[in-house]
Amino acid sequence: MATEAHSDEGGLVFHPMDQFIVKPLFGDGPVGMFTITNVTLWMALSVIAIIALMVMGTSGRSTIPGRVQSIGELAYGFIYKMVEDVAGKDAVGFFPYIMTLFMFIVFANFLGLLPAAFTTTSHIAVTAVLALLVFVTVTVVGFVKHGMGFLGLFWVSSAPLPLRPVLALIEVISYFVRPVSHSIRLMGNMMAGHAVMKVFAAFAPMILLSTGLGLLVTPLSVIAIAAIYGLEILVAFIQAYVFTILTCVYLKDALHPAH
Amino acid sequence: MEGDIVQMGAYIGAGLACMGMGGSAIGVGNVAGNFLSGALRNPSAAAGQTATLFIGIAFAEALGIFSFLVALLLMFAV
Numbered sequence: 467m468a469t470e471a472h473s474d475e476g477g478l479v480f481h482p483m484d485q486f487i488v489k490p491l492f493g494d495g496p497v498g499m500f501t502i503t504n505v506t507l508w509m510a511l512s513v514i515a516i517i518a519l520m521v522m523g524t525s526g527r528s529t530i531p532g533r534v535q536s537i538g539e540l541a542y543g544f545i546y547k548m549v550e551d552v553a554g555k556d557a558v559g560f561f562p563y564i565m566t567l568f569m570f571i572v573f574a575n576f577l578g579l580l581p582a583a584f585t586t587t588s589h590i591a592v593t594a595v596l597a598l599l600v601f602v603t604v605t606v607v608g609f610v611k612h613g614m615g616f617l618g619l620f621w622v623s624s625a626p627l628p629l630r631p632v633l634a635l636i637e638v639i640s641y642f643v644r645p646v647s648h649s650i651r652l653m654g655n656m657m658a659g660h661a662v663m664k665v666f667a668a669f670a671p672m673i674l675l676s677t678g679l680g681l682l683v684t685p686l687s688v689i690a691i692a693a694i695y696g697l698e699i700l701v702a703f704i705q706a707y708v709f710t711i712l713t714c715v716y717l718k719d720a721l722h723p724a725h
Numbered sequence: 726m727e728g729d730i731v732q733m734g735a736y737i738g739a740g741l742a743c744m745g746m747g748g749s750a751i752g753v754g755n756v757a758g759n760f761l762s763g764a765l766r767n768p769s770a771a772a773g774q775t776a777t778l779f780i781g782i783a784f785a786e787a788l789g790i791f792s793f794l795v796a797l798l799l800m801f802a803v
Contacts, residue, residue, distance in 0.1 A: 483801065552776055647787040654790035657797075708783040711776055 482664035486588055486657065504584045505592070512573035512586070541569065545710065552714035557721055563603070564717075566598065568710040575656065575702035579695070587705075588656035590649060597649035600713050608720035619723035648712060659698045666691045673703045735799045742796040749789025756781040 485535035491502045523538025531539060545565045549557055571587060578585025586592050608616035620637040622630060670687040760778045764771035 548776070613739070647791075650794055651783060651787050651790055654793055656788075658793055708779055711780060712783060715780060 475566060482661045485584070488589070491573060493600060495613055498634055500680060505586050505589065508577060508584045509574065509586050512570060512577050515573050515577065518571045538581070541565075541615065548559075548711060549714055552711055553718045554721060557714070560607075560717055564710055564713055567713060568589050571596070571652065571709055572703060572706035576699075578656065578660070579698060579702060585656050585660055587652055590653045593649040593653040594645070596652075596709070597645040600648065600716060601645040604713075604716045604720045607717070608723060611721060612723055616720070616723050623724070631650050644716065648709070652705050655701055658696070659701055663691060663694055663698065666694060731803075735803045739796040739799040742792045742799065745792025745795075746789045749786055750793070752785035752788070753782050756785055 488497055488503050488505055491504060491507055492499055495501070497503055519534065519541075520538055523534045526532070527535065542565070545568050546558070546561060549561050549564055553560070574585070574587045574592075577583055578587065608619070612618075618639070620634045622633045622637065625633050666687055670684045670691070673687065674684045756778065760771075760774070760781075764774075
């Protein structure tokens with residue numbers, strides 16, 4: 467991987483994947499189980515930012531909300547409505563969990579967009595834990611609520627009888643692929659976006675110095691960076707939204723497994 | 726020499742894997758385009774279906790992300 471030092475290369479070179487290297491915050495020892503790394507720092511920062519938003523938003527409550535309170539209320543109402551609409555009225559007991567997921571992902575994504583920041587959600591280790599937690603929660607909820615009846619999720623009773631075993635196999639496979647696609651979707655989007663931004667950012671000075679066309683191409687490249695940054699802001703929100711809404715969909719499946 | 730051939734194969738494979746992204750692009754465009762044509766016929770029902778739109782886009786997009794991942798694995802992990 468890209469962990470080796472690039473000191474032996476001269477001239478202008480760029481390494482778009484270097485921004486994803488996990489390194490210790492203090493010193494350069496090996497990364498162990500409890501080493502404080504840049505991932506730890508940026509995760510802590512996003513948690514602090516969420517706490518700050520929610521505490522400041524709810525401390526000075528007023529009938530006419532201020533700016534911070536408006537944003538807090540907006541986020542709360544947005545997620546509450548999503549849980550109610552997608553997962554059903556009886557799923558609002560899971561609202562705190564889903565709200566936590568959404569706030570963490572959206573803050574991690576947005577903080578990762580700051581220059582020189584580290585995007586924690588661009589690592590499969592982070593998103594896989596989030597997705598596996600959702601998977602385990604949903605499966606346990608399904609079995610606790612319906613017992614063996616939860617397996618009816620895989621038995622499509624509306625299909626003709628000869629087709630049902632085949633469909634059951636497909637349903638089982640798609641059920642177990644869920645955590646994979648759930649985590650890779652978030653991680654892939656974050657990583658691809660940031661890598662593309664770095665590629666364009668390195669392309670601008672490289673072409674300026676290397677060819678005579680540089681003066682023409684570099685402004686275009688800089689405009690492209692700005693455009694891609696705008697797209698990434700959109701993607702950062704949409705991916706958090708998609709992660710949350712898929713959690714709601716899976717939860718609905720667990721609460722109402724009958725087809 | 727043998728390592729070079731393996732390297733070449735990995736790079737060619739990474740390039741081929743990127744074709745999958747084109748397929749997922751067609752899929753996402755299909756979902757969004759059909760949503761828009763439906764929404765323009767009945768704009769009052771469109772607002773309630775944006776969640777469905779995003780779920781559909783997410784499912785179509787996941788397969789493109791898979792091919793992107795295969796390309797990345799070939800480039801950096803093999």
